Amino acid sequence: MHAAVKQWRVLAGKGFARNLQYSASHIVNTAASVVFGLIYIYVWRAVTPESGFGAYSSSMIAQYICINQTTAWLTQFGMKIRQRMVQSVRSGRIAVELARPMDFFWYNMDFEYGSQLYSLMFRGLPVGFALSLLAQLRMPHSAIAWLGALASLAIGGYIGISLNYLVGMSSFWTNEIRTLSWALFSLETFLGGLSMPLEVLPRPLELLAKVSPFAHLAYYPARIYMELSEPAPVLAAGLAWAVVLTIVARRVTFRARRRLEVQGG
Numbered sequence: 001m002h003a004a005v006k007q008w009r010v011l012a013g014k015g016f017a018r019n020l021q022y023s024a025s026h027i028v029n030t031a032a033s034v035v036f037g038l039i040y041i042y043v044w045r046a047v048t049p050e051s052g053f054g055a056y057s058s059s060m061i062a063q064y065i066c067i068n069q070t071t072a073w074l075t076q077f078g079m080k081i082r083q084r085m086v087q088s089v090r091s092g093r094i095a096v097e098l099a100r101p102m103d104f105f106w107y108n109m110d111f112e113y114g115s116q117l118y119s120l121m122f123r124g125l126p127v128g129f130a131l132s133l134l135a136q137l138r139m140p141h142s143a144i145a146w147l148g149a150l151a152s153l154a155i156g157g158y159i160g161i162s163l164n165y166l167v168g169m170s171s172f173w174t175n176e177i178r179t180l181s182w183a184l185f186s187l188e189t190f191l192g193g194l195s196m197p198l199e200v201l202p203r204p205l206e207l208l209a210k211v212s213p214f215a216h217l218a219y220y221p222a223r224i225y226m227e228l229s230e231p232a233p234v235l236a237a238g239l240a241w242a243v244v245l246t247i248v249a250r251r252v253t254f255r256a257r258r259r260l261e262v263q264g265g
Helices: 002-047 058-075 081-091 094-098 104-135 143-172 178-190 203-211 219-225 231-262
Strands: none
Touching (some): 002 058, 002 104, 058 104, 058 143, 081 094, 081 104, 081 143, 094 231, 104 231, 143 178, 143 219, 219 231
16 A cells, blocks of 8 residues: 555656646646636626526536636646557557556556646646636635545546546557547536536436536536535545446556557567
8 A cells, every 4th residue: 555655656746747847838728728718607607597507697607617627627638648648559669668567557547647736736726716806716615515525626537537548548459549539528528517517408418417427527526616516425426437447447458458469569
């Protein structure tokens, strides 16, 4: 257990530090995210009826968008794990990476998690601060909401990286992953509730989205933060999805390793 924690700390630290050399591009991305957030807020303020959408008034939707434009830098935006894996497969470097004396799946997950933590701190939080000046973001009143939101966000980050890892692993079987990448982005945005509460969707899609892993990327962390959902059942469902995705990812990794060895790589 101590060795696993130490490995996570080292790899996550390296992933965090690697982003420090791209600070100029991060400033540009942060500014662009603020602009898109403002567009979403103004659009939803214009189209939200006086009765609101379910439990959401126009001001609450503005807060919802503000939260998600901040937290998505951990769970969705800026992930490089897919590109790293594709480049490794194309260059043949993947054979060396698989030969390392550490688990391939956990190595990539730990490194990417550190990178995403950097994105949250230095890109997401500035976006949230800028948007909160307009959205008048309300802080949770209870410690349970704070802790639940942070735990849900941590689980959402793990789920998001796992999904991107699976897309990256598809490069063992296909020469191009752009189609899968766009499909994943669309599902994360649409079923994850990034730019709108899931209650806006037609009822069948809303129910489907809420039981999918995508809802844990944006919808549920925001709901817990806004004290609209109880943390316990949400965290239990998120952990269940994290376990399922871990099992699937490790199984895919095993098959990918076998495929590489059979081809003589």
